[in-house]
Amino acid sequence: MADLRLVPCGDRALLCYLGEELDEATSRRVHSLADALRGTHPAIVEVTPGFHALLVEYDPVRIRLEQLTAMVREAGVRASAAAPAGREVEIPVLYGGEQGPDLGAIAAHAGLSPDEVAALHAGGAYRVYCLGFSPGFPYLGGLDPRIAAPRLDSPRVHVPAGSVGIGGRLTGIYPNEAPGGWRLIGRTPVRLFDPLRDPPTLLQPGDRVRFVPIDEEEFAALAAEQRAEPAGPPAFAPGRTGLRILRPGWQTTLQDLGRRGYTAYGVPVAGAVDQQSLMIGNWLLGNRARTAALEITLTGPEVEFTGPAAFALTGAPIPAELIPADGGAPRPVPGWTSVLAGPGDRLRLGTVTAGCRAYLCVAGGFDLPPVLGSLSEDLFGHVGPLGRPLQAGDWLPIGLPLHPPADLAGRRLPADAIPAFEGEAVIRLIPGPQADQFPAASLARLFAEAFRVGPQADRQGIRLVGPEIRPEGPAEMLSEPIPPGALQVVPSGQPILLLSNRQTLGGYPKIATAVFTDLWRAAQLKEGDRVTFREADVAEGHAIAWQERRRLGQIRRFLEGRGAAPQRPADEMRVHRLPTAPDHGGNLTPGGAGAPASVAQGDRNGPVRPGVRVYRITLDGIEFLCEVEEVPLHGER
Incomplete structure (x- = not known):
């Protein structure tokens, strides 16, 4: 190429x-x-x-x-430029009427009748260029130029699932109910996106699409076949450890480190916005880094434990108290610390005192079926175990912890490792793919002046308010995939910093991209907080990635070390370094077969005791002798 x-x-x-x-x-x-x-x-x-x-x-x-x-x-x-043509898929469509409210307007714009517009649309053969905007939304090329039409000046707040629309030179289908500005000419009863399917989308990039007109009776019959009810939250299981949601807070969702491998289908990665806080919370409890937790935004929930559990609060500082089931006095819960809860205990959380998001992690994580490989809730694409934030009455079963909860109590992150939440952030930016479209004055303002977080801030991104930054050319462009941390500039001249739940495609110029680990700091910004930018380059970004990986590795090793089983007395396990280093194989060989004769006879450290085996281990060119005591399993003699 x-x-x-x-x-x-x-x-x-x-x-x-x-x-x-x-x-x-x-x-x-x-x-x-x-x-x-x-x-x-x-x-x-x-x-x-x-x-x-x-x-x-x-x-x-x-x-x-x-x-x-x-x-x-x-x-x-x-790769060959002659990629496979893909499948040919027929999509039934009911044109016009209530299902296609803009068909008449497009006909007037084209100087045709509504029936002629429908016939031209149904007569075309369309290629799926890509999927994006929302999960499963197909951008279809091949529209007859006579019926091309501009998007609406004011997008609709709600577009029904299955709506077929025209936007410029493209046509497309809304898989789920969503806001949108395309002109609607009809609707299909076919489900284009089902997160329980593999792959989750009916259409895939490269497929061919043909639209088949149907009448209202056919539409109703096909719609009845497609109807499916969501699974909903699990029912409470008596005797099972879990969390019962008594009060959900402002927006509390399940999040892990996100789902991978589905952005080609228009499915965002999603996951925790502050990944650092989620990972450390899990390490405090002996969980894997990507174990799901509750992400709490601004105002926290009140939950009840239906069995014994260990938990930890990380992220933004938030007032918390544990109310014993027996009616005793509430106990304050410190952050970044493993705490035990008993059956019937209630955890009551207030409002964050700094930052924006806190995380409630539990030992064992939540035992729910993953959706597309993840428990993360994508609230914009309605993808996740619940497809929504938590509500009062929900019950979430807790999985089996890797360590006994009592062994986890008191694990604590050192104070100097706890991130600060100061209501402001310095974000390092690497020039973006459209940086050369902005004049030098705009670039200078980006790095010289401060911005404030505006009221439009969520898991997708934060809209910043500050000096106007405008490109020299058009403020919109051909949509392209969006990298993590993209700083895109909308026609108003205000930048938007995109976070973990960003959509997969976008049509605004990207003046810069944030260093990935700085997004954890951006995740804790809320309305009114101050943001300044500092210029960086790719090499510095990679150096920061290595530095952060080492830092997090040190934190993990520290926490795992504190939670390890007590060491056996030194006289029960001895390691001896030998003067020779015959190879680098990392071999593990029983001492009786390959060790020197003096060792095999046990005369190096006295007689070999019953139940003890001697091994010779070669690691990085250094040979060791290890005595390993055989301990019978429970019930064995």
């Missing part, structure tokens, strides 16, 4: 441009390269195709950018 252009986008994403126009040939090249890259290296964590560009997200600690760039170019040589 001679026209392949690679642009680093932040410290862990690479944008691959394969053209500049919206056309089928470019789309084929994008999908061909995406197929060639998937599964080629474990450090490539996500491959997201757009119209003319492909986003490759990677772990900079596991692969160098130079190595990734070479890999992408090599894949571009292997």
Whole structure:
């Protein structure tokens, strides 16, 4: 692919441009390269195709950018521009009337009758360029130019699921109810997105679509076949340890580190906005880093434990008290500390005193079926075990902890490792793929002046209020995949810093991309907080990634060390270093077979005791002798 252009986008994403126009040939090249890259290296964590560009997200600690760039170019040589044509899928549509309220307006705009517009639309063959905006939303190319129409000046707040619309030169289908500005000409009863399917979308990039007109009777019959009720929260199981939600707080959701491998279907990664607080909370309890917890925004819930459990509160400081089941006096709950709760105990949380989000982690995590590989709730795509925030009356079963809860009590993060929540943040920015479209004055203002967090801030991103930053050209562009931490500028001239629940595609220029680990700091900003930016480059971003990985590794080792079983007395296990270093194999050999004769006879440290085996271990060229006592399992003699 001679026209392949690679642009680093932040410290862990690479944008691959394969053209500049919206056309089928470019789309084929994008999908061909995406197929060639998937599964080629474990450090490539996500491959997201757009119209003319492909986003490759990677772990900079596991692969160098130079190595990734070479890999992408090599894949571009292997990939064929003649990508498979994909399947042909027929979509039934009821045109006009209540289901297509804008059909008449498009007909008037085109100088045609509504029936002619419907016939032209149904007569086309459309290619799925990409999926995005919301999970499963297909951007379909091949629209007859006679019925192309601009989007609505004022988007609708609610567009029904299945609505078929026209936006400029494209047509598309809303898989779920969502706000939207496309002009609606009809509706299909077919479900385009089902998170319990694999893959979750009816349509996939590269497929061909044909629309088939149907009448109201056919629509009703097909809709009845498609109807499905959500599973809902699990029912309370007597005797089972779990959390009963007595009061949900303002917005409390289940979150882990997000779902991977589905952005090509328009499904956001989602997950905890402040990943650092989630991971440390889990390590306090002996959980894996990605174990799901409750993400609490501003105002906390009140919950009841239906069995013994260990828990920890991390993230933004929040007043908390544990109310004993026997009616005793409430006990204050410190943050960043493992605490025990008994059956019937209630945990009551107040409002955060600084920052924005707190995390309630429990030993064993929550025992719920994952959706697309994750327990994270994507509130915008309605993807997750519940598909919504927690409500009063919900009950969440807790899984089996890896350590007895009593052994976890009192684990505490050292004070100097607890992050500060100060109502302001300095975010390091790496120039974005459209930085050259902004005048020097705009770039200077971005780094010289302060911004405030506006009222429009959520898990998708935070809209900043401050000096206007405008590109020299159009304020909108052909939509392309969005990297984590993108700072995009909307037509008003105000930037939006995108967070973990960002949509997969966007059509605003990205002036910069935040260093990934700085997003944890941005996650704790709320309305009125102050933000300043500092310029960085990709090399600095990678150095920060290594530094943060080492720091978090030290925290994990410290917490796991405190929770380890007591060490056996030194005289029960002895390690001896030998003067020879015959190999680097890391071999483990029973001492009786391969050890020196003096050791095999036990004369190095006295007689070998019954039930003790001597092993010779070679690690990094150094040979050790280890005595290992055999301890019978419970019930054995």
